[in-house]
Amino acid sequence: MLQTIALWVALPLLSIAVALPVIRLVRGPTLPDRVVALDVMGTTAIAIFATYALINAQPAFLDAALVVGLIGFIGTIAFAYYAERRL
Amino acid sequence: MIAIIQEIISIILMLIGVLLLMVAGIGVVRMPDIFLRMSAASKASSLGAGCVLLSVAVSAANIAVTVRALAGLLFLLLTAPVAAHMIGRAAYMIGAPLWKGTMVDELKGHYDTRRHTLSGIGAQPSQPRRGTGPLGDNL
Numbered sequence: 001m002l003q004t005i006a007l008w009v010a011l012p013l014l015s016i017a018v019a020l021p022v023i024r025l026v027r028g029p030t031l032p033d034r035v036v037a038l039d040v041m042g043t044t045a046i047a048i049f050a051t052y053a054l055i056n057a058q059p060a061f062l063d064a065a066l067v068v069g070l071i072g073f074i075g076t077i078a079f080a081y082y083a084e085r086r087l
Numbered sequence: 088m089i090a091i092i093q094e095i096i097s098i099i100l101m102l103i104g105v106l107l108l109m110v111a112g113i114g115v116v117r118m119p120d121i122f123l124r125m126s127a128a129s130k131a132s133s134l135g136a137g138c139v140l141l142s143v144a145v146s147a148a149n150i151a152v153t154v155r156a157l158a159g160l161l162f163l164l165l166t167a168p169v170a171a172h173m174i175g176r177a178a179y180m181i182g183a184p185l186w187k188g189t190m191v192d193e194l195k196g197h198y199d200t201r202r203h204t205l206s207g208i209g210a211q212p213s214q215p216r217r218g219t220g221p222l223g224d225n226l
Contacts, residue, residue: 002094002146006101010139013105020112024124032121032178036128039170040115043132044108046163047139050156051101054143062143062155066162073166080173084180 006051014051018044035079042072097146104138107131120186121178129171133163 021037021044028034046065053061114127137160144156185192 002097002101005098010101010105013109017105017108017112020109021115024115030121030178030181030183032174032181032183033124035174036121036125037115039174040111040128040132043136043163043167044112046159047104047108047136050136050139050143050159053152054146059147059149059152059155062152062159065140066155066159069159069162069166073170076170077173080170080177083174083177 003055007055010051011048011055014044014048018048031079031083035076035083039072039076042068042075045072093145097142100138100142100145104135104142107135107138111135120189121183122175123186125171125175125178129167133167136163 018041021040024037025034025041028037046069049061049065049068053059053065108131111128111132114131115124118124118127140156140160140163144153144160147153147156179194180198
């Protein structure tokens with residue numbers, strides 16, 4: 001039951017949620033807009049990996065979710081430093 | 088019986104998390120301003136992904152899976168506010184435009200944008216400039 005709901009309800013909604021910030025990524029006026037859109041996409045990717053680990057009963061995807069979260073955090077920090085020191 | 092309760096709690100948490108992530112995505116697209124976009128993005132998306140991870144942690148029968156999901160949740164809750172603060176500060180420094188309905192910009196004139204320090208400590212605070220919102224100057 002849980003895996004059926006996760007497969008047929010949660011994953012389609014999550015794919016919509018990860019596709020929506022692409023609009024902001026394309027037409028965001030400034031650099032921080034694009035960074036925020038990438039941040040939201042990374043957080044949604046963590047949720048997608050966790051859902052996929054639940055569906056397939058593969059706990060290794062949770063490690064992948066941790067790594068994606070770490071890389072997203074470091075990327076956001078690096079973009080913030082770059083945007084601030086660029087002037 | 089325990090398994091049924093576990094599954095119901097897990098389903099509810101997963102649906103809440105997915106809906107919050109949808110709200111975050113819509114907010115990033117529809118909000119008018121970088122700071123309002125961040126307000127929608129950082130809070131709703133970290134809470135949504137946290138709910139999904141908590142759902143995985145509740146539904147797992149194995150302690151290793153639960154510990155991994157809770158570690159991911161802790162990491163997310165620790166890093167999301169730091170990243171949001173850094174990118175918001177950078178956006179304010181490089182002069183990202185505010186929404187035209189913004190009432191008051193409390194930080195205007197207080198940041199030294201060359202030295203990147205807050206210059207209001209100990210100094211006489213100047214009157215914050217008020218915008219012309221829909222409620223006028225009386226807020």
